[in-house]
Structures are given as structure tokens and as C-alpha cells.
Amino acid sequence: MSTITTVYSAAIRGIDGQIVTVEATSVSAPQQRLDIIGLPDAAIKESQGRVKSAARACGLPLKKGVLTVNLAPADIKKEGTVYDLPILLSVLDMPGFERVDLSECCFLGELSLSGELRPVNGVLPMAVAARDAGFKYLFVPADNAGEASAAYGITVLPVKNARDVITHFFSRPQIIPTIFNKEDFFAIADDTLLDFSDVKGQEAAKKALEIAAAGEHNILMIGPPGTGKSMLASRVPYILPPITLDESIETSKIYSIAGLNSELTPLLSHRPFRAPHHSLSPAALIGGGSNPKPGEISLANNGVLFLDEFPEFDKHSCEVLRQPIEDRNVTITRVNASVNYPCSFMLICAMNPCKCGYYGHPTKPCTCTPQSRRNYLAMLSGPILDRIDIQVEVNSLDFSELDTSLASETSAEIRKRVIKARNFAMERFDGEKLANGMPLTCNARMQPKHVRKFCLFDDGGRKVLQMAYEKLSLSARGYDRILKLARTVADFDESPMIRKDHVALAVQLRSLDRKYFNT
């Protein structure tokens, strides 16, 4: 009866890592053979080849006879390359190696034929899983060490060559751990800031975006080309509260799985901004494929998703977006596995007012017929439009606005107000839960019962509300929407009651309904 050698590694399930056990046994036989169980067929051959060749190149002897390596649990999908290093260690035949305590170590890494460690995708979630499972040491390819170290709380040891691991345990030098530096992480954030003060004029749009950022309201900007819609949208991540380390790890795990983490920025240092083109396939937008990968909506998690040229997005793409917008996570179902990715984002859409783009422009004539204008707007997806709280016009600037030397407000100044308004709202919510058990954290996500509970107005507020309700012939849903918006406006004043000026501004943030949609 031969002994079993156990080495630990990790796999990905959804956006989370999971510990994988690599168990090896050997049975004496005249010929050496390496059997691997628990990997997809195609990956087994390749892994066998790499492990044998790397061991030979590094002068690391493998056990003789029939070697059986089992990767458990069997029911999770494992990609082959991560396990090269732990497989090699599990069948290593070096005097004294069996006495090395590997129980607190977790190993990840693909081997080249010459024994170098190659970087793998998904290291951050696997590092977090190893840490949470109580492992003390994580051996990773040197090129992944920066990313892995962001899972603070586990000692990350960068490995360049399979031989380094052996030297580490048997002699000197020991591998020097890679330390995650929180200060460096936040320092990057400041240099990459895109600032609102770069955008001239457009005060109404800026105010609308500020209110949207405070209540996490989805927003649509309508205006002719070249008025700054894209500029404005790309700056919204910097007026939202700074990303927290936990939010960053959650989103960075998604980037890690998609293979988009670069070594320089192992963790996102600011909220993501994703602007997928309207020609993108629904799978690329929401995630999927035969080997499920997160889509744009998950890459925008804890940040901003910007759909430019909104009417050009096809109906099907908009249809599939609807549920994830509601649920804030998306389930991708495949034949033998389904994975769940978070996708909590603020949605910003932009569009021209008509096909030619110049309807309402002060000097350029619009060449569209009234019918073609209506057709253009009819292309907008109703279900998504229904989830957009704010609509704002972004008009062409006159020369004086563009020429001005007056400094506009910086993102930092706007962000201060956004944070203050959010803090005021958070105190009010005080642990209130949504139907799915998640905490209620912003006005946009209030359900009807929350609107009744939290959107209290005074007499003046009631008067304006009544006027708006009658004049705009609002539905009950439209009425709730105005109330939610007014609640956010009132949060900027730290006012427990919604007053008439708050309602009036909220109504203004919906004025496009009348101008464009109800005509």
C-alpha cells in the first residue's frame, strides 16, 4: 500500500475561488506512467507533458512506477494549467521532501517545458479563497504575485521556476514574500482622475449627474454630437464615493477571471467605467460563452456602465440587460454548470435627439422629418427606459461658454456633496433590507414600501407633487419615481422632509418625457 501525498491548489467557481486537493499515489511498476484524474480530457495530456518535461529540465526526479494524481472535488470545472506546479510537487521523489509540511501551503501555476512558472488567470479570487480557508502561504507565478498579494492576510511567495520551491524548503535562499501596499493602491487613484472641470458649461447636465451619483439613479443624456456627453459620462466614477478595498477586490476578481488584470494595477484603484459598443454581442455584454466569462455588465460592477448611441443597441441586448439591472447579479447557465457574477452598476445612456443629431440645435438645421424623429425615439427599448430615473438635455454650448476662463467645479468638490448626501440617506435607511435580503443603500433601489416609509413631504411638497401628477398625467410608477428623485434632491439639503423646491427639481429631471416622448 503506497502512501498518499496531498498538495493544495485552487479553482474558480463563478467569481469565487475554491480549494482543490491534489492527491497522488504511486504503485511500483517497471515503466513510469503519470495518470491524472479529475481534469477535462484535453487538459490531461498537456498537463502530463508539461509536468514531466519541467521536472526533467529542472533536475527534479519524479517517483517511479504508476503515478495516479486525483484532483478533487470532481464536480467543479478545473482548467488544466493552474495545477502543473502542485501536480509536480505531489509526485516529486526527493529525499526528505515527504517530511516537509505542506498543509499550510497552497500552490498555483502553469509550468513551461523548461520549468518556468507562467502566469494564470483568476489568481485574485483563488488567493482570497486560500486565505479564507486558513492557508498561511500561497505560491504563485512571480508575474501573478502583485495581484495575489491584494488578498491581504496570506503570505504570497512569487515563484519564477519550479526549482525555487524546492530551494525554499530545503536550503537558502527562501523566497521573499510580495507585500501588498495599500498606500500605493490608493496613490494610483489620484493620478488617473478625469475631472469634471475639464467640461465647460453643461451645468444642468452636471447637476443631473451629481444627483444621479448620490441616489444611484440611472440617467439618460440627450443631445447633439460633440456637446460633451461622453466626456461627462467618463468622469462620473470620480464623483461617486471612492471605491473601497472590499468593493475593489470584488470587482478585481471579475477582471482577474476575465484575464484583464495587469501586473501594474492588480486591484482596481477606482470605480470601473465600461463603454461597450452597440455592436457588441449579447454574450459579450452580459457574459457567457462555452467557457463562461464575465461580460461588460460585470466588468462595470461597482462602477458605471455607459451605453452610448443608446437607440443603436439591438432590442435583444436590451432585453437581456433588464433582469441583471434589477437583480444586480447575473446567472449564466451552461450545460453542466451555472455561474453567478455580480453586476451592480450605475447606468448612463446617451443619444442624439434624432437620426441626424441636430433636432433642437440653435444653428444647425435638423434634416429629419417628424415621422423619422418619432421612429428614432421608438427604437429606444421601453423596458430599459423604464429603469432610467433621470433624463437630461445636453445642449450645444455658445461661444461664450466654451471661451470662458471661469474655472468650473472639480470632481473632488462635487464628490464631497455626493458623499454627504449619501451619508444622510444611509442614516435614514438604518439597516433596511430589500426583498432579496441585500441592504438598501441608495434611493434608486427603494421599493414601493420604502417610498411610502422614507419619502415624506411637507404641504408645499404635496402641492407641487399634485400639480406634477395632474399636469404630467403620471402613472403610479411615475409618481414613485418623482418621489425617489425628490428624496435624493432633499438629501443634498439634509432635509428630513421633501419640500416643494425638491419636488420641482425632480420634475425638471424628467422634463424630457414631455418634450420628446409624449408628443
Ligand SMILES: Nc1ncnc2c1ncn2[C@@H]1O[C@H](COP(=O)(O)OP(=O)(O)O)[C@@H](O)[C@H]1O
Ligand atoms: N462641454 C465641453 N467642454 C469642453 N470640451 C468639450 C465639451 N463638449 C465637447 N468637447 C470637446 O469635444 C470632444 C467630443 O466630445 P464628446 O464628449 O465626445 O461629445 P458627445 O459624446 O456629446 O458627442 C471632446 O473630446 C472635447 O474635446
Ligand SMILES: [Mg+2]
Ligand atoms: Mg459621445
